[in-house]
Amino acid sequence: MTQISLTFPDGNSRDYAKGVTPAEVAQSIAPSLAKAAISASVDGKHWDLQWPIEGDAQIAIHTMKDDAQALELIRHDFAHVMARAVQKLWPEVKVTIGPVIENGWYYDFDRDEPFTPEDLGAIEKEMKAIINERDPVKTEVWDRARAIDHYVRKEEPFKVELIEAIPGDEPLRMYWHGHWQDLCRGPHLQHTGQLPADAFKLMSVAGAYWRGDHRNKQLQRIYGVAFKNREDLKAHLTMLEEAAKRDHRKLGREMELFHLQEEAPGMVFWHPNGWTIYRALEDYMRRRLRRAGYKEIKTPQVVDRILWEKSGHWEAYRENMFIVEVDEEGAKEKRTNALKPMNCPCHVQVYNQGLKSYRDLPLRLAEFGSCHRYESSGSMHGLMRVRGFTQDDAHIFCTEDQIEAECAGFIGLLSSIYRDLGFTKFDVKLSTRPDVRVGSDEIWDKAEAALENAVRKVTNDYEIDPGEGAFYGPKLDFKLTDAIGREWQCGTFQADFNLPVRLGAEYVGEDGAKHRPVMLHRAILGSFERFLGILIENYAGKMPFWLAPRQVVVASIVSDADDYVTEVTAKLNAAGLRAEADTRNEKINYKVREHSLGKVPVILAIGMKEVEERTVSVRRLGETKTETLSLEEAVTLFRDEATPPDLR
Numbered sequence: 001m002t003q004i005s006l007t008f009p010d011g012n013s014r015d016y017a018k019g020v021t022p023a024e025v026a027q028s029i030a031p032s033l034a035k036a037a038i039s040a041s042v043d044g045k046h047w048d049l050q051w052p053i054e055g056d057a058q059i060a061i062h063t064m065k066d067d068a069q070a071l072e073l074i075r076h077d078f079a080h081v082m083a084r085a086v087q088k089l090w091p092e093v094k095v096t097i098g099p100v101i102e103n104g105w106y107y108d109f110d111r112d113e114p115f116t117p118e119d120l121g122a123i124e125k126e127m128k129a130i131i132n133e134r135d136p137v138k139t140e141v142w143d144r145a146r147a148i149d150h151y152v153r154k155e156e157p158f159k160v161e162l163i164e165a166i167p168g169d170e171p172l173r174m175y176w177h178g179h180w181q182d183l184c185r186g187p188h189l190q191h192t193g194q195l196p197a198d199a200f201k202l203m204s205v206a207g208a209y210w211r212g213d214h215r216n217k218q219l220q221r222i223y224g225v226a227f228k229n230r231e232d233l234k235a236h237l238t239m240l241e242e243a244a245k246r247d248h249r250k251l252g253r254e255m256e257l258f259h260l261q262e263e264a265p266g267m268v269f270w271h272p273n274g275w276t277i278y279r280a281l282e283d284y285m286r287r288r289l290r291r292a293g294y295k296e297i298k299t300p301q302v303v304d305r306i307l308w309e310k311s312g313h314w315e316a317y318r319e320n321m322f323i324v325e326v327d328e329e330g331a332k333e334k335r336t337n338a339l340k341p342m343n344c345p346c347h348v349q350v351y352n353q354g355l356k357s358y359r360d361l362p363l364r365l366a367e368f369g370s371c372h373r374y375e376s377s378g379s380m381h382g383l384m385r386v387r388g389f390t391q392d393d394a395h396i397f398c399t400e401d402q403i404e405a406e407c408a409g410f411i412g413l414l415s416s417i418y419r420d421l422g423f424t425k426f427d428v429k430l431s432t433r434p435d436v437r438v439g440s441d442e443i444w445d446k447a448e449a450a451l452e453n454a455v456r457k458v459t460n461d462y463e464i465d466p467g468e469g470a471f472y473g474p475k476l477d478f479k480l481t482d483a484i485g486r487e488w489q490c491g492t493f494q495a496d497f498n499l500p501v502r503l504g505a506e507y508v509g510e511d512g513a514k515h516r517p518v519m520l521h522r523a524i525l526g527s528f529e530r531f532l533g534i535l536i537e538n539y540a541g542k543m544p545f546w547l548a549p550r551q552v553v554v555a556s557i558v559s560d561a562d563d564y565v566t567e568v569t570a571k572l573n574a575a576g577l578r579a580e581a582d583t584r585n586e587k588i589n590y591k592v593r594e595h596s597l598g599k600v601p602v603i604l605a606i607g608m609k610e611v612e613e614r615t616v617s618v619r620r621l622g623e624t625k626t627e628t629l630s631l632e633e634a635v636t637l638f639r640d641e642a643t644p645p646d647l648r
Contacts, residue, residue, distance in 0.1 A: 005056045016053075023049040023190070026061050036063040038073055038194060039187045046072070048187030050139050064194075070228055072100055077137070077177070077189050078127070078200055078226045079105040084180035085126035086222075089119075095182070096158040096210065096219060103236060104200075104225035108208050110158065115220055120202040123222070127200070134193030135178030139186060147172045147183065158210065159183055199233045200226040207378075214376075242484050248536040249382040255541055255549070255598050258383070266380045266387030268529055273549035276578065278528060280547050281535075282368060284420075284644050285392055285525070292413050294366035294394055299346035301370060305336045310502055311345040314338075320373050343369035344496075344521060347395045348503040351517075356507040361517060362398035362406055368528070369393045383533030390528045396520035397505065400446055406520055407454035407476070407493060414491050414524050415458065418480055420645040422538065426480040427487070428455055431468035438472055439497040447495045447518075448474045472498035473518075482538040490531060494521040541599040542621055545641045548578070552638060553600050554616075555582040555591045557607035564611045568604065568631060575639045596621060602638065 002018040006025065016025065022040035026033045026049070040047040041060045046069060053059070062069040079098035086093055086109060098107030109115075142150075144163060151159040162183060163172060175184045177192055189195065203223045210216035227233045244250075252258050257274030260267070270278060286296065302324055308314040313321070322339040340346060347365050356363070369391050379385055396406050411428075418426055430451055433444045451474055455462050469475055478491030496519040499505075506514045525531035535543070545551060554569045556562050562583045572579035582591050588605055595603050604616040605626070616634045618627040629637065 004053065006053065006059045007057070009060050018054060019052040021050055021052055022047055022059065022061060025053075025059065029061070033061060033063075037061050038063060038066075038189055039069050041069070046187055048139060049190060051187070064228060067228070071226075073187065073189050074195060074199075074228065075100045075105045075226050076184075076187075077192070077195055078224060079107050080175070080177050080180070080182055080184070080188070081127050081130050081192060081195065082123060082202070082222065082224060083107050083109075083182065084130060084177055085123050087180070088126055088130075089122060094156055094158055097162070098182075103227075104203070104223065106221050106223045108210070108219040108221045110217065110219050115205045115222060120205070120222070124200075124202055128197050130178070131192050131195045131197045133178060134191050136191045137188045138176045139188070140174050141171045142174050144168065144172060147174065150174075151183075196227070196229060198230045199228060200224060201233065201237065239484055239486075243486070243537070246484070246537040246540045247382075248384075248533040251536050251541040251599070252382070257536070257549070260382070265377060266375055266385075268383065268386060268388065274532075276549040277532060277535075277543065277547055280644070281525075281528065281532065284646060285368075285417075287644075287646055288413065288417060289366045289394070292364070292409070294364040296366050296368075297347070297350050298367060299340075299343060299350065299369065301339060302337045303340055303346065305338060307345050307349075308338055311348075311499060312502060313341070313345070317341060320375075322372050322374060339372040340369070341371055341373045343367055343371065343391065343393045344395060344499060344519075345503060347393075348499060348505050348519070351395075351397050351505055352503070356397075356517075358399065358507055358509050358515075361507060362396050362402050364394060364396045366392075366394035383529045383536075386527075386529050389530070392523055392525040392528065394522055396522065397500075397507075397517040398520060399507075399509075399515075400443065400518055403447060403495060403518060403520070404450035404454050407451050408457050410493050410520075410522055411454060411458045411476075414478060417524055418491075421535065422544065423480040423482070426478050426491075428459065428462040429465050429477045429479070430455060430462060431465040431470075431475050431477065433469050433474065434467050434471060436471055437469070438501075443497055444474070447497075451476055451493070451495065470494055470496070472496045480534075482534065483540075488534050490526040490534070491524045492522065492526070495519075496521055542601070543599065545601050545638075546644045548599070548601050550580055550595075550598070550600050551577050551642055552579040552602045552604060553582050553591075553595045554579060554604045554606060555588060555595070557588045557605055559583070559585065560608060561606045561611050564614075565606050568606065568616060568634075571631065571635050572638065575635050577638055577642050592619065604634070 003015045004018050005013050005015055007013045023034060023037065026037040037049055039049060039062045041062065042053055043057045064070045079100065083095050083098055087095065090111060094110035096108040096110065098105055147163050148160055166172065173184060173186055175182055175186060175188055201224065203225055206221045206223070208219050208221040210219055225233070225236060227236060252274065255273055256271050257277070258271055259269050261269065289296065305314055321341050324337040324339060325334045326337060328335045347367065350365060351363065371391060372388050375385055375387050380387070398406055432448055437444070455476065473495035475492060475494035477489055479487045479489045481487055500516045500519050505517055507517050509515045552572055554565050556565045565581050565583055569579050569581040592603055599621065601621050603619045605619060606616065610616055614631050615628050616631060618629055618634065
């Protein structure tokens with residue numbers, strides 16, 4: 001019998017018969033390991049315990065202590081167990097697909113009647129019963145004809161369509177969880193009893209088109225979450241409760257920041273309060289960019305398709321572009337334009353005006369560029385995913401030797417801005433060359449090394465994502481962490497060797513010859529709309545004083561204090577603060593509650609005592625105690641607090 005050599009994480013090797021399974025390997029080491037095992041890694045690939053190993057390999061046996069592998073398997077098995085439970089309760093339901101997603105899974109079903117909240121409770125109960133049965137999980141590889149015949153007989157048309165779309169040379173793996181069967185790549189747990197019955201919850205039902213195509217049948221998608229234990233599930237649900245309280249759409253209504261409506265889907269209607277925050281953030285970013293050596297430009301909204309064809313966007317991105325047909329006077333055909341979905345090609349047009357020398361580089365061109373992308377209606381979500389947005393966009397044109405210094409400078413700028421905005425933690429991911437790419441290996445070596453060297457000057461805590469770079473160059477992505485632990489990918493830094501070639505960007509080098517510049521795409525906020533949504537949720541609407549749309553409300557306790565209220569408000573506004581007077585004939589407690597709901601940071605209560613002593617009674621948002629200050633002290637204090645962090 002042919003022998004193979006398996007090498008374990010500690011470096012030791014053992015010989016086994018060819019075709020040995022990880023389950024048999026675990027049993028050969030210790031019966032306790034075989035019982036605890038859930039999967040394996042074979043040459044770095046996640047491997048089912050039942051799959052045979054056909055050659056020499058590196059192997060590691062996983063148990064529930066291995067978080068990444070355990071959570072993947074738990075969530076994948078829960079998807080299958082949920083589908084089994086649904087078909088047990090409603091045998092007529094047709095199943096489709098059920099992938100693992102962040103924190104859980106979903107499964108799409110074809111059912112005539114809509115699932116109700118009561119149905120979700122019944123499904124959860126049936127899932128727990130299946131777990132308690134501890135049914136074994138088994139797998140086989142079938143040929144296409146057998147698999148199609150099986151699903152035709154079971155009247156599962158979606159599975160038949162899936163198989164027909166799989167390449168003919170790819171094996172079809174079938175899994176059984178007890179008697180219930182599904183088409184799946186795997187891997188899976190050894191038996192249903194390995195699932196933590198108290199660590200999952202079905203969350204919601206949503207509509208979903210089959211294979212994501214609106215021309216196909218609409219299905220029902222059930223979402224679930226799962227963790228290794230009850231404590232982790234409870235922490236996640238608590239985080240979701242907190243996130244619901246911080247929902248920027250809810251706070252946007254309460255604080256009168258913005259709204260969206262059907263007549264302009266995915267486009268934001270900014271109200272005075274929201275636009276005040278927007279402009280304060282924009283002014284801050286403009287100052288930071290100016291000091292960092294950027295030159296601000298403005299490029300057109302509507303651009304002829306010819307430019308998009310030259311840049312490659314027309315072919316790769318057309319379905320996400322808003323097309324504008326124009327009848328040009330005297331022209332035989334309509335002129336085809338597009339609302340720009342990104343600013344890059346237009347920035348090259350600015351660069352191309354006039355001859356550039358190596359002495360002009362690096363050239364940093366920044367734009368608060370208004371862009372439009374046709375996002376599907378199902379993907380839009382408040383400010384977080386819109387069709388019309390403004391990027392804090394910039395492009396740096398430089399030589400290859402300048403990439404590292406520009407990258408390091410960008411990371412320093414990004415770090416400082418994130419700190420100013422209240423985010424002290426962010427993660428960095430370096431995505432390296434994909435299989436399909438432009439540019440020589442020598443240039444890629446230089447660009448990847450430059451980005452990695454620049455990151456190392458800031459932190460050693462970064463992740464490399466092999467093969468996930470753009471086709472035109474490697475990139476860095478920056479994920480910041482908010483107040484309740486959620487991660488948001490905002491900043492990016494990308495090296496591009498392709499677009500300068502396609503659009504004819506050149507510079508004259510020291511040798512007198514013409515060269516292509518490297519184009520560095522970079523953003524810090526990503527888009528103002530999305531970043532403002534993140535800010536609102538991070539602060540639960542209680543914006544930093546310098547960003548708050550209404551920083552101070554001066555409220556009268558009695559009408560005889562109205563004149564002094566007007567005077568105090570005028571002095572605060574003259575000092576550069578955003579202050580409002582509230583002299584309505586309402587009780588002070590009513591005014592305090594109303595302005596607290598609107599997240600006003602400071603309320604100054606003015607009664608006759610304050611009028612006589614020329615003082616103010618200060619109540620800060622979220623605090624019950626008050627403080628008495630003279631008018632002059634209050635103006636000085638709040639003027640200092642309102643100063644943006646970059647001007648202090």
